[in-house]
Each structure stands twice: as structure tokens, then as C-alpha cells.
Amino acid sequence: MAVVQFMVSVDLSVVNLGLPRIAAGLGFSAVGLTWVIHAYALTFGGLLLLGGKIADRYGLKRVLLIGLTVFGIASFAGGFAQEPGQLVAGRALQGIGAAALSPAALALLTVTFPSGKARVRAYGIWSAVNAAGGALGVLIGGVLTEYAGWRWVMFISVPMAAIALALAWRGVTAAPPTAPGGRPDVLGAILATAGMTLLVFGVVRTDQYAWTSPVTLGTLAAAVALLAAFVWVERSTSRDPLVRLGLxxxxxxxxxxxxxxxxxxxxxxxxxxxxxxxxxxxxxxPTVAGVQLLPFAIGVIVGAAVAVKLGYRLPLRTMLIIGGLVAATGFAWFGLMSADGSFLADVLGPSLVTSIGFGLCLGPVVSAATVGVAPRETGTASGLLSSSRQIGASLGLAALGTAAHAHTGQTTTIEGLTEGYGLGMTLGAVLLVGAVLIAFTVLPRTAASAEHGGHDLVAEPEQPGRHVGTGPSS
Incomplete structure (x- = not known):
């Protein structure tokens, strides 16, 4: 499962350093180029809930293998793209494959390691590989772009998918479906994906149309209507809803x-x-930039290892508060970058601080989102968690990227670009402070359980005697 998640994470970031050459090779516009990232993130995030439901109904291993096959085919086809629409379509199909395989992989992890120290270690390894894949994807993309051509940022996923498929075929034990009844809510998945796509589309186009323009307001209103329809469908559908709102x-x-x-x-x-x-x-x-981002991967691994050690002693909420504050500090440091700066002064230090903070968060947030969920809903809970991250990635990149571009304006001077990037990083710190406030106010007070392991939750005092472990939720 770690190999599977590494592949998915690599594909989220592998195109970043190749974007300038992709634009030159296929004739993307400045705004259109962002859809190389958004097409993957939105189909991935928007269809993850459906992928989780399908995995629950038809079997985790079966859906995992199908998702890996689709992912590999999409990567192969995208590498031969001759025009922008073909590459965007390939990236979207990659997202569909990832939406099937990712929740199945995480659900298999949850089922295999239901509690105790083994669960903490498994989530620590999974989260470290997950984040390291994202960081190493930047390096891989830089090397491939410079020495093999930008098409290899797509082709590289083909052998990775083949290896993951072989390992999953032999190494994963098939089990009966956890929720064999019911029909998945396809309409809900379409509404959710379309609503999120329109929302991102509206935000991205604010560099052309003002926030108060009829075009922007109409696009955002349509997005809200689609998302409201999604909620209504989830409440009233006769099919198996993508997410039980009670969850x-x-x-x-x-x-x-x-x-x-x-x-x-x-x-x-x-x-x-x-x-x-x-x-x-x-x-x-691109290659040098990729190498210079390697400390980010190292920091995430260090943070995840520390999270495993502290997970036996500290509550989940405390871990998430600490990790969020550390990462926010790194972002604020990034925000001080200067036009005449250097890698050592402006990138290395904040990269390590930020990545260690991320590493501290990743394992605990997975555990908090899945522990205590009924076995029949493990795929749904896993899909919901992965969906929230991918949707957050697309919305965050759209909003912060637009804010940075608006601050920079039409200037292409080094100073103007630096100010825009610094503003984007500062806003990232604000987002993380918001995450810390959510952890402090929303997550329940929990205590580490010496008997069951650090991330098995003990209920709040107002619910005496109720253990939130791995059994069915009430």
C-alpha cells in the first residue's frame, strides 16, 4: 500500500517543474496551463467518495487492481498528447484511476492494522511515503523534463503502476466486500465533481474577470447550486449515498x-x-530545483517518525496542533523570501521547518478520520479524507495562486514575482493557523491509550465508558 500511495503522490507533483516546457510544447495559455494540475486534482478529489463506495461494495483488492490499470493506461495515453485538451483529458483519467485505487489502499491499511502499535507504525510509514512521494515527484519531474523531455512526466507512471499492480496482486489478500448491498450514488459523484470544478474555474478566472463581474458571480452561483444539489441528493437518494451525512x-x-x-x-x-x-x-x-526541494522530503520523513514516537503518548488533537503550528512557522518564514536571496537563506531553512510540521500532521489526521468508523464505511471514510485533501489542494492553489498573480500584476520583474510568491506563502501560513483552530475547537479531547496504542481514541469525559476504537460507530 505504501508503494501504491507513493505512485499517487508522485503524480500529484511530478508535473510542477515541467509546466513551462509543457506550455511551450503544446501551446497552453497561462490560465489553461493550471488545468494540467486541476484536471487531476479535481477528478481525483471529486470521485474519491464514489471510489470508496465502490471499493466497499465490490471488494477492496478488486477495485485497487482496476484503479491501477486505469491509472497506467491514462499515463501512457497522456504522454502522447499532441494538444492541450488531450493532456488535460489524460490527467483527468489519471485522477479517475487514482480515485478508485487510493481509498481502497487506505481502507486495506485500516482493515489490516485495526489497532495498537502496529496501527500507529503502519500509518507512520504510509504517511511518510505519501508525503515523500509528493516531494520526490518534484525532483523526478525536474530530471525527466531536463534530460528526457516533458512527456516522461506522464510516461514515468506506467512502470510504477505496473510494479504496484504486481505487488498488490501478490501481496494483498482478497476479502469479501464490507458493504455488498446497495447501488453507489453516481449522480451524487457527478454533482460533487461538477460543483468543485466550477468553483475552481470561477476562482482561477478572476485574473480575467473581477470577483464582482457577472461572469464570476454566475460561475460561483452555479457551483454553489450544484454542491447544494449534491447535499440534497445525499439526503434523499434511494441509492447508497456517497457519504452518510451522519458520519x-x-x-x-x-x-x-x-x-x-x-x-x-x-x-x-x-x-x-x-x-x-x-x-x-x-x-x-529544473533538475537543480528538484534537488533543492529534496530536504522537504527528508523533513516529512523525520516529522512522520517523530509523530510515531509521540503518538504513543500524546492525544491526536495535541499532535495536530503542534504539527500545524510548526508548518505555519515555516510558511511565515517562506513569506520573507527576497529577490536577491539564495537557496540557503530563503529556501532550505523554511523547507525543513515546514516539512517537519507536515510530517507531524499526516499520520494523526489519517488516524483521527478513520478510527472508530464501522467496517462497512472504512472505504467511505478513507475516500472522504483523501477527497478533502485533493479538493483543498485544488482550491488552495487556485485561490493563493490567483492572489499572488493579482499582487504581482502584469510585471515580470524579479522583485514583483518574489512579492507575489511571498504573499502566497504568507497566506498559506494563515490557512494552517485556521487548521490549528479547527483542531483545538472541533476535535474531541482524547488521551493516548497505553493498552491499545497511541492513536486509538478514548472518549471524551462527557461520554464515560464509551471507547472509540475499531468497532462499529454508534
Missing amino acids: LANRSVAGANSYNLLLGAAMASCFYFASLYLQQVLGNS
Whole structure:
């Protein structure tokens, strides 16, 4: 499962350093180029809930293998794109495959390690590989773009998918479906994906149409209407809803996903602005910029390892508060970047601080969002968590990228670009402070359980005797 998640994470960031050459090779416009990222993130995030439901109904291993196959085919086709629409379509199909395989992989992890120290260690390894894949994807993308051509940022996923498929085929034990009845709510998935796509589309186009323009207001109003229709369908459908709204009444699930939304927004923005700063301001090649972002991967692994150790002693809420504050500090440091700066002075230090903070958050937020969920809803809970991060990544990149561009204006001077990137990083720090406030106010007070392991939750005092473990939720 770690190999599977590494592949998915790599594909989220592997295109970043290749974007300038992709634009030149296929003739993307400045606004159209962002859809190379958004097409993947939106289909991935928007369809994850459906992917989780399908995994619950038809079997985790079966859906995992199908998702890996679709992912590999999409990567192969996208590498041969001859025009912008073909590449965007390939990225969207990659997102569909990822939406099937990712919740199945996380649900398999949850089922295999239901409690105790093994669960804490498994989530620590999974979260470290997950985040390291995102960081290493930048390096891989830089090397491939410079020495093999931008098409290899798509082709590289083909052998990774093949390896993951072989490992999953042999290493994962098939089990009966956890929720074999009911029909998945396809209409709800379409409404959710379309609503989020319109929302991002409206935000991204504010560089052309003002926030108060009829075009922007109409687009955002349509997005809100689609999302409201999604909620109505989930409440009234005769099919198996994508997410049982009662699941969100669980404070731990609701708090973890809200936290994760802001965490995903900040993470995506960090890679985006840091890679642009290294290339556009400091003048580094894609390969050098990729190497300079490697400390980010190291910091995430260190943070995840520390989270495993502290997870036996500290409550989840405390871990998420600490991790969020550390990451916010790194973002604020990034916000001080200067036009005449250097890698050592403006990138290395904040990269390590930010990445360690992320590493401290990733394992605990997964555990908080899945522990205590009934076995029949493990795929749904996993899909909901992954969905919140991907949707957060797309919305965060759209909002912060637009804010940075608006601050920079039409200038292409080094100073103007630096100010825009610095503003984006500062806003990322604000998002993380918001995540910390959510952890403090929404997540329940919990205590580490010496008997069951650090991230198995003990209920709040007002619910005496009720253990929130791995059994069915009330």
C-alpha cells in the first residue's frame, strides 16, 4: 500500500517543474496551463467518495487492481498528447484511476492494522511515503523534463503502476466486500465533481474577470447550486449515498477532514510557489530545483517518525496542533523570501521547518478520520479524507495562486514575482493557523491509550465508558 500511495503522490507533483516546457510544447495559455494540475486534482478529489463506495461494495483488492490499470493506461495515453485538451483529458483519467485505487489502499491499511502499535507504525510509514512521494515527484519531474523531455512526466507512471499492480496482486489478500448491498450514488459523484470544478474555474478566472463581474458571480452561483444539489441528493437518494451525512456528525471525522482540507491547500501551494521561486527568481534549472526541494522530503520523513514516537503518548488533537503550528512557522518564514536571496537563506531553512510540521500532521489526521468508523464505511471514510485533501489542494492553489498573480500584476520583474510568491506563502501560513483552530475547537479531547496504542481514541469525559476504537460507530 505504501508503494501504491507513493505512485499517487508522485503524480500529484511530478508535473510542477515541467509546466513551462509543457506550455511551450503544446501551446497552453497561462490560465489553461493550471488545468494540467486541476484536471487531476479535481477528478481525483471529486470521485474519491464514489471510489470508496465502490471499493466497499465490490471488494477492496478488486477495485485497487482496476484503479491501477486505469491509472497506467491514462499515463501512457497522456504522454502522447499532441494538444492541450488531450493532456488535460489524460490527467483527468489519471485522477479517475487514482480515485478508485487510493481509498481502497487506505481502507486495506485500516482493515489490516485495526489497532495498537502496529496501527500507529503502519500509518507512520504510509504517511511518510505519501508525503515523500509528493516531494520526490518534484525532483523526478525536474530530471525527466531536463534530460528526457516533458512527456516522461506522464510516461514515468506506467512502470510504477505496473510494479504496484504486481505487488498488490501478490501481496494483498482478497476479502469479501464490507458493504455488498446497495447501488453507489453516481449522480451524487457527478454533482460533487461538477460543483468543485466550477468553483475552481470561477476562482482561477478572476485574473480575467473581477470577483464582482457577472461572469464570476454566475460561475460561483452555479457551483454553489450544484454542491447544494449534491447535499440534497445525499439526503434523499434511494441509492447508497456517497457519504452518510451522519458520519460527519462524528466530531473526529468532521474535524479531521476540515483540518485536512486546509492542510492540502497549504501543501499544494508550498510546492507550487517554492518551485517557481527556485526557477523564476533564483534562475535554477529544473533538475537543480528538484534537488533543492529534496530536504522537504527528508523533513516529512523525520516529522512522520517523530509523530510515531509521540503518538504513543500524546492525544491526536495535541499532535495536530503542534504539527500545524510548526508548518505555519515555516510558511511565515517562506513569506520573507527576497529577490536577491539564495537557496540557503530563503529556501532550505523554511523547507525543513515546514516539512517537519507536515510530517507531524499526516499520520494523526489519517488516524483521527478513520478510527472508530464501522467496517462497512472504512472505504467511505478513507475516500472522504483523501477527497478533502485533493479538493483543498485544488482550491488552495487556485485561490493563493490567483492572489499572488493579482499582487504581482502584469510585471515580470524579479522583485514583483518574489512579492507575489511571498504573499502566497504568507497566506498559506494563515490557512494552517485556521487548521490549528479547527483542531483545538472541533476535535474531541482524547488521551493516548497505553493498552491499545497511541492513536486509538478514548472518549471524551462527557461520554464515560464509551471507547472509540475499531468497532462499529454508534
